[in-house]
Amino acid sequence: MKIRVVSSKEEIENVDESEEIVHMAFRPSNTDIFSLVMRCPNLKALHIPSSYKRTISSSAKMFLEMQGISLLEGDVWGHRKDINEYSEVSRNVYNRIKDLRENNLSDEEIVDKMVKETRLSTDFIQFLMKQQESQDTQKAASTK
Structure with missing residues (x-):
């Protein structure tokens, strides 16, 4: 992004x-x-x-x-x-969020980890997660 x-x-x-x-x-x-x-x-x-x-x-x-x-x-x-x-924003940030989600971490845990790892702010990480969810939902809807 x-x-x-x-x-x-x-x-x-x-x-x-x-x-x-x-x-x-x-x-x-x-x-x-x-x-x-x-x-x-x-x-x-x-x-x-x-x-x-x-x-x-x-x-x-x-x-x-x-x-x-x-x-x-x-x-x-x-x-x-x-x-x-x-x-x-590096593609690696999105990949890391995806990995953490696949490991069943809560959104709060993901945000905490990502803030520490990336130095991005909490609200920015939350925004990226929302954007990623929205894109994933659109992709899933288009494949049906």
Whole structure:
């Protein structure tokens, strides 16, 4: 899964309309969030550093919730924007979640293990698990 990294307000107008997950590496205002959501109709999640998440207004949170967009906390560790505008969640993360599920671990146990192993935030791991469940359900439905 690719995460589009946006480093400034000025970059919002250059974000591809098909983006589904965007990491805002700056403290976004309500206007920035609204502009991004209007620019990207398929947006599923907005990922921001924890220090910035605490400053997001309740009206912005409510707006994202009404749009069905998850507000996720976290950083894109080791990402170099000057090299690539995307950060990517490794396929290994999805494979590890699948392995843990096959070992009958509870969702809480999987989240705990994955947070320790990957340094991704709890809510981001939960989001990935939901996405994976949704994809698995769609695949199962299409094979019937």
